[in-house]
Amino acid sequence: MADPQEIKQHFWKKLADSPFVMIGLEGGGHHEPLTAQLDQEQVDTIFFFIGKDNRLAQGGKTMAQFVAKGHDFFACLSGNARIDNDFGMVDKLWNSQVEAWFPGGKSDPNLALLRFDVDDAEMWETDVSLAGKVKMLFGGKIKAGDEGSHAVVGTTAEATGA
Template structure:
């Protein structure tokens, strides 16, 4: 289980990135696509809008396990969150998360029957980050290649 402190740490990173790559599985193939988070806090669930008839919805009906990855190349931080997905057409929830940017992707408004929300209940997360610049990372990689040591280029934390 991911603690509230860990949720806060993860949110402090992904709220700035906003767009993550949602990976689904249709039973045979994996597929990723960029998705924009629509919430303003993280309680353990990630929320995205989608068209109810999209391939994402079909794929999540085949396999409820998904992964969303966020990357911030400028700060050398990468987050992967895994969990189970559900689809909601609840108008109160859609209204809560609706904004003009979301509206640009859909005809009508949140009450349209074609508009749905994807909720991912996050069960595990992983964070990779480094404070070393590219030259230091290259040095560590080169040193490791000639010495069989593991390069010291950052750290990795697992949650859940």
């Protein structure tokens, strides 16, 4: 079983590899899929380019769910979202995928940069052991050490003190 620090490192690697999350305001209806923009200098922060008319633009308490591309890692994140149109950050995170959604470029009048500050998270890594996979294949029972790792964390920072 991995320790929480290792799970947090895996989370950021998995999110970078497949940066799609379901995110929504608490009590604000259904969550929606958005593409995360990551800045390694921002601990516990995920950015999203959205339209100013998006329901998330009002900000507030927010929940986000992440499922890794291989369905071997899951995370539920809670925190606060707010618009942060720092042009330096917009410029830093801008890419061709974002430009496809905002034809007016970085100065598109509908462009907003949503900043999601993570307060806490719960993460699950389903690294089923070889013995566990054989048991599942033949209908055996999975024991506690066979199923993977789980962590409840107050920060998603990869290293203590970061």
